[in-house]
Amino acid sequence: MVIQIVLIALVVVAAFAMLRGQGARRQALRRLGLLVFAAAAVWSILMPDQLTELAQLVNVGRGTDLLLYALIVVFISYVVTRHRRDQRTAKQITALSRQLALDEAPPPRDLGGEPLSGGETDPLEGG
Amino acid sequence: MDRAEFDDLWLVIPAYNEARVLGETLAAATAVFPHVCVVNDASTDQSGQIAQSFTPAGVRVVNHLFNLGQGAALQTGFDYTLSDPLMSRVVTFDADGQHLVSDAVRLARRLTEGFDMVLGSRFIEATAGLGPEPDGTLTDPAVAGGQGAPADGATKMGFAKRWLLKTAVAYTAFSVKLPLTDTHNGLRALNRRAVEAMKLTQPGMAHATEILERIKAEQLSFTEEGVEIRYSEYSRSKGQSMLNSVNILVDLMLR
Numbered sequence: 151m152v153i154q155i156v157l158i159a160l161v162v163v164a165a166f167a168m169l170r171g172q173g174a175r176r177q178a179l180r181r182l183g184l185l186v187f188a189a190a191a192v193w194s195i196l197m198p199d200q201l202t203e204l205a206q207l208v209n210v211g212r213g214t215d216l217l218l219y220a221l222i223v224v225f226i227s228y229v230v231t232r233h234r235r236d237q238r239t240a241k242q243i244t245a246l247s248r249q250l251a252l253d254e255a256p257p258p259r260d261l262g263g264e265p266l267s268g269g270e271t272d273p274l275e276g277g
Numbered sequence: 278m279d280r281a282e283f284d285d286l287w288l289v290i291p292a293y294n295e296a297r298v299l300g301e302t303l304a305a306a307t308a309v310f311p312h313v314c315v316v317n318d319a320s321t322d323q324s325g326q327i328a329q330s331f332t333p334a335g336v337r338v339v340n341h342l343f344n345l346g347q348g349a350a351l352q353t354g355f356d357y358t359l360s361d362p363l364m365s366r367v368v369t370f371d372a373d374g375q376h377l378v379s380d381a382v383r384l385a386r387r388l389t390e391g392f393d394m395v396l397g398s399r400f401i402e403a404t405a406g407l408g409p410e411p412d413g414t415l416t417d418p419a420v421a422g423g424q425g426a427p428a429d430g431a432t433k434m435g436f437a438k439r440w441l442l443k444t445a446v447a448y449t450a451f452s453v454k455l456p457l458t459d460t461h462n463g464l465r466a467l468n469r470r471a472v473e474a475m476k477l478t479q480p481g482m483a484h485a486t487e488i489l490e491r492i493k494a495e496q497l498s499f500t501e502e503g504v505e506i507r508y509s510e511y512s513r514s515k516g517q518s519m520l521n522s523v524n525i526l527v528d529l530m531l532r
Contacts, residue, residue, distance in 0.1 A: 241478055247342050248353045251316075255339040256332075258287075258361035259312065 154195050161191040280311040285365040286385055287358040288313045291350030292372035296322040303327070305378045306370065307334035314357050315372070316350040319343045324372075348484025352477040359472060367472050371463040380504040384466035393471040393497035396457070397464030400443075403503035441523070453489040457501060461485045464504050471497050 165188040169181055194201045194217065201213030210216045288310045292299055299315075306313050313336045315328040328338045339357050341350065351369060358364045366388055368381045376397075383403065384395045442461070449460040465488070467475070474495040477484045492499055 244345050244349050244478070247345060248349060248356070251339050251341050251353055252356055252360070255357055256337050258314075258337060258357065259363070 157195045158192050161188055161195070280309065283310050283366075283382075283385065284312070285363055286310060286312065287354075287361065287364050287367050288381065289316065289351065289354035289358060289367055289369045290314070290372050291316045291318060291347050291354065291369075292320060292324050292328065293318040293344065293347070293350070294320045294322045294324060295372040296320070296324045296327055298374040299324050299327050299372050302370075302372055302374050303331045303334070303336060306381075307331060307336060309378050309382060310368075311335045312361070312364075313337070314339060314354050316354045316357075317341065318345060318347070318350045346484075348477045348479050348487065351484060352475065355467075355472050355475050355477075359469075364472075365469050367467045367469075369463060369465045369467075375507050376464045377505055377507070380464060380502075381466075384464060384502050384504070387500065387502055388466050388468055390500075391498070392500050393468050393474075394492060394499040395466040396459070396499060396501050397462040397504035398457070398459035398501040399462060399504065399506050400446075400458040401501055401503045403505075449486055449489065453486065453493055455489055455493060457489070459501065460489060462504065462506075471495075 165184050168184055194213065198213055201216065205211065205213045205216035208216070210219065288306055290302070290306070290313060292315050295302075303313065303315070313331070313334075315331075315336055315338050317325045317328060317338055317340045319341045325338065325340060328336055332338070337357070339353055341353065345353075354369070355367065358367050366385055368385050370376050370381055380397060380403070384397060387395045387404065446457065446460045450457045453460075471492075474491050474497060475488065476491065477487050479487045491497070
């Protein structure tokens with residue numbers, strides 16, 4: 151009984167923690183999905199026998215095995231989303247630091263005296 | 278060789294820890310090209326200082342704060358050269374001395390035939406009569422530095438590497454639907470329009486494919502030109518050869 155209380159508390163806390171965030175439609179969908187997840191989690195904690203029945207319905211031996219498979223799926227999708235987000239961040243950082251490098255770069259060539267006298271040669275161009 | 282011929286041209290050299298050969302590469306390059314942009318990709322060796330010391334010869338150094346990869350370094354170089362209103366041509370060149378300055382000259386000259394880009398290829402013959410003296414009148418880094426590359430067989434590569442590269446080339450050419458004989462050659466010439474069209478975002482070696490995708494998307498006209506690659510002991514020692522081909526393949530598969 152103790153473990154069930156602890157687990158349910160954890161699920162509720164996790165669900166509320168994930169409810170925060172910004173975004174419109176996608177955010178709403180994610181929140182609905184989260185509610186379903188929380189309900190399913192509480193249900194599986196309270197009624198482990200029904201979970202096992204469900205597992206056997208899809209030809210998986212025990213409820214815990216089903217849970218494990220679900221966890222693997224969730225983990226993989228997490229890795230994929232995380233990876234996408236990381237890539238986006240990396241691109242932003244790259245753009246930012248490239249701009250910084252360009253801002254601090256020396257001028258490409260001295261165009262200062264050119265309009266005044268056409269015959270003036272750039273000291274850098276030995277010819 | 279008259280440096281005035283190339284006053285409108287920038288040689289873009291991405292450099293990451295190439296101190297051992299960068300000096301030779303730059304000495305050879307600045308003898309021909311008056312404007313060279315070295316993008317120092319946060320080298321931890323003396324590469325930055327070496328490049329800086331060539332400032333009187335026309336080298337401009339752009340420093341990345343931390344290592345961003347060759348694709349990002351190239352893009353930084355492109356952006357930098359676009360800040361020069363007189364730039365009308367860019368040639369990308371590897372820092373490690375595997376390219377010949379004479380090949381860069383030939384690519385640059387072929388741009389004047391009206392192509393937006395001229396791509397270097399290891400697998401076709403060079404156009405005769407365009408380039409400067411092929412017999413080494415130019416001081417090319419590998420020759421001058423005595424890197425141990427045979428003067429005649431510069432393009433020689435091992436069987437396995439050749440096979441891997443050709444596979445990568447075939448796959449890339451197929452996936453971007455461009456008829457190319459070499460897709461991962463660092464020696465390329467671009468006119469201003471092509472430079473403006475480049476928006477490289479991929480790190481690592483994937484930028485080679487990205488360049489081709491830009492060619493396709495922006496409908497840039499292009500041709501290939503035979504170039505030599507010197508697989509010197511130095512470039513071999515960096516493990517650039519076989520393992521890099523594997524990287525290229527994996528990069529392509531994972532796209």
